[in-house]
Amino acid sequence: MEVFKTISSLAAGHPVAFALWSLVSAFAFQVLQRGYRHRRFYRNLPGPPHSALWGHLKVLGEVSATIPQNSHPQAYYTEIARKYNLKGIFYLDLWPIADSSVVLTDPTLMEEVTVRNPLPQHTMAEAFLSPIIGPNVIATVNGPVWKRLHNAMAPAFSWSHIRTLTAVMVDECALYRAALAKYAKSGEVFSVEELSARLIFDVIGRVVFNFRLHAQTADSPYLNDLRELVNLAHNQTDLVASYNPIARVAKWWKKRKVLGRLHPLILGKIKDRLDLLLNEGITPSRKDPSSILDLMLREHILQSESSGGAKTAKQISLSDTDTQLLLTNIKGLLLGGHGTTTDSLCYILMLLSQAPTALRKMRQEHDDVFGKDFDGTVELLLDTPAKLQDLPYTDAIIKESLRLFPVGFTVREADAGAKLTVQGKRYPIDRHQGVVLNGHDIHYNSGFFPNHTEFRPERWLDSEEGVPRSYFRTFGRGPRACLGQNLAMNELKVILLMIVRDFEFECAGLEPNAKPKTSYTNLDTVFGDIIFQELGIEARPRGGMMMTVKRND
Numbered sequence: 001m002e003v004f005k006t007i008s009s010l011a012a013g014h015p016v017a018f019a020l021w022s023l024v025s026a027f028a029f030q031v032l033q034r035g036y037r038h039r040r041f042y043r044n045l046p047g048p049p050h051s052a053l054w055g056h057l058k059v060l061g062e063v064s065a066t067i068p069q070n071s072h073p074q075a076y077y078t079e080i081a082r083k084y085n086l087k088g089i090f091y092l093d094l095w096p097i098a099d100s101s102v103v104l105t106d107p108t109l110m111e112e113v114t115v116r117n118p119l120p121q122h123t124m125a126e127a128f129l130s131p132i133i134g135p136n137v138i139a140t141v142n143g144p145v146w147k148r149l150h151n152a153m154a155p156a157f158s159w160s161h162i163r164t165l166t167a168v169m170v171d172e173c174a175l176y177r178a179a180l181a182k183y184a185k186s187g188e189v190f191s192v193e194e195l196s197a198r199l200i201f202d203v204i205g206r207v208v209f210n211f212r213l214h215a216q217t218a219d220s221p222y223l224n225d226l227r228e229l230v231n232l233a234h235n236q237t238d239l240v241a242s243y244n245p246i247a248r249v250a251k252w253w254k255k256r257k258v259l260g261r262l263h264p265l266i267l268g269k270i271k272d273r274l275d276l277l278l279n280e281g282i283t284p285s286r287k288d289p290s291s292i293l294d295l296m297l298r299e300h301i302l303q304s305e306s307s308g309g310a311k312t313a314k315q316i317s318l319s320d321t322d323t324q325l326l327l328t329n330i331k332g333l334l335l336g337g338h339g340t341t342t343d344s345l346c347y348i349l350m351l352l353s354q355a356p357t358a359l360r361k362m363r364q365e366h367d368d369v370f371g372k373d374f375d376g377t378v379e380l381l382l383d384t385p386a387k388l389q390d391l392p393y394t395d396a397i398i399k400e401s402l403r404l405f406p407v408g409f410t411v412r413e414a415d416a417g418a419k420l421t422v423q424g425k426r427y428p429i430d431r432h433q434g435v436v437l438n439g440h441d442i443h444y445n446s447g448f449f450p451n452h453t454e455f456r457p458e459r460w461l462d463s464e465e466g467v468p469r470s471y472f473r474t475f476g477r478g479p480r481a482c483l484g485q486n487l488a489m490n491e492l493k494v495i496l497l498m499i500v501r502d503f504e505f506e507c508a509g510l511e512p513n514a515k516p517k518t519s520y521t522n523l524d525t526v527f528g529d530i531i532f533q534e535l536g537i538e539a540r541p542r543g544g545m546m547m548t549v550k551r552n553d
């Protein structure tokens, strides 16, 4: 009774203080209740040692102390799994600092949630990307919008279309060779990431828009602004910056400026192309698409035609929603398509710089299949692009590099209350919990890849053992697997074919670690901390992959 009396007199005498006190108490109660529920859910599930107070935050802190800052989460997950001998599935309770998750590290289980019963992309992927690119980008959206985008874009990634892009790749790669020749002459240290991004961006530009973006020869405003957006995404993962109001305002302002420049450029291209198609009465073909933009405009033209026969540019204007969808997805493809392939090329060249035998075998394969002469190689390639499929060793080098350095990542979401079954045991899923598919762990598991830290392209050729498809997770699997994987593989092959016989790469300023920093790899005793991929939109090279190049005479 006394308590009630005190409370009523406080409420009457100090109404504002009372209201504040009530709010704070209600908030504190909610936080405590949430925390308790959270810790209780995780306490008996498989995972590292769980604390009633800290959950797994201390474990994460310990592992973070050994891995270089801002490494991609896949490295932490793999290291935690090794340190605590966690196999197949484990849980991480990181409330309230980060999203809690269930981490899958078993190929069969991953096939279950990607191929047999595919789970949708987690909303955290959309939450991460949409402040940078916008909502409804194909890689993160689910449901009918994803279906529509996937269906519209798919023909641009068919083998038949990719082969028609060989001439584009060869043209752009000739400029890349010329830049390498300059660096070979000067002996200068340069960023392979920066140089390669320009090449790959120009190719992606042709796939997306079918016009040249000139990132290699002039300062492309598209590339500069998109890379600025990537840097902003990079900062998004910096916890200190994300709670600092001044940093947040500065970032908002910068983003506003970048988008203010970028959007009119892309919108101009969309409008010009739509006008041209309509004025010339062209409905873009799905069989022989000129670009992804055309494929997406085709949907729009067909829809407008079927709903009333509108034919002219005036009659068919894009709705705000369609314009937004186009804009977002064009940015997404330019960004994702060039970043992932650039990162992959960097790691391939880094690994080759310390693998003379593999390099020699690949050069031999190129000589055998395309002849020794460079001009002859280009001629044959342009004439018979399918010959790229006759380079199994080059293919194996790319796959082995992408095994050691998977640059993409995926987190899925299951309904609260759903269960995952592993060897007859059922594991619960919490509300909004991230279902993390850590392919990196599989790639560094000697049970699946014997001598897993060795760069051994031969493992992909071994006709007896081979590598089951479910073990290679770099492009994901199932309906949400990478749409651009054939394009990326083909492009990487063209680049390697056009450069490796004439140039020799060497990493600059390597600082190998005296002993491995983690228990899953010892590659840092050769290359140093650059092997710890940094968190950006993808798992990117640390430090720009600085190298020198010389001619292989």
Ligand code: HEM
Binding pocket: 114, 138, 139, 140, 150, 204, 333, 334, 336, 337, 338, 340, 341, 344, 406, 407, 408, 409, 410, 411, 473, 474, 475, 476, 477, 479, 480, 481, 482, 483, 484, 485, 487, 488, 489
């Ligand atoms: C080596 C280069 C690349 C790697 C390693 C890579 C990796 C990935 C990964 C891991 C995913 C997510 C898979 C999943 O959620 O299960 C993905 C999705 C996607 N990638 Fe790539 N990617 C590469 C290049 C490209 C290129 C060049 C393009 C085209 C411009 C592209 C377009 C896409 C698209 C459209 C999706 C979303 C597919 C969907 O959700 O339907 N990727 N990629």
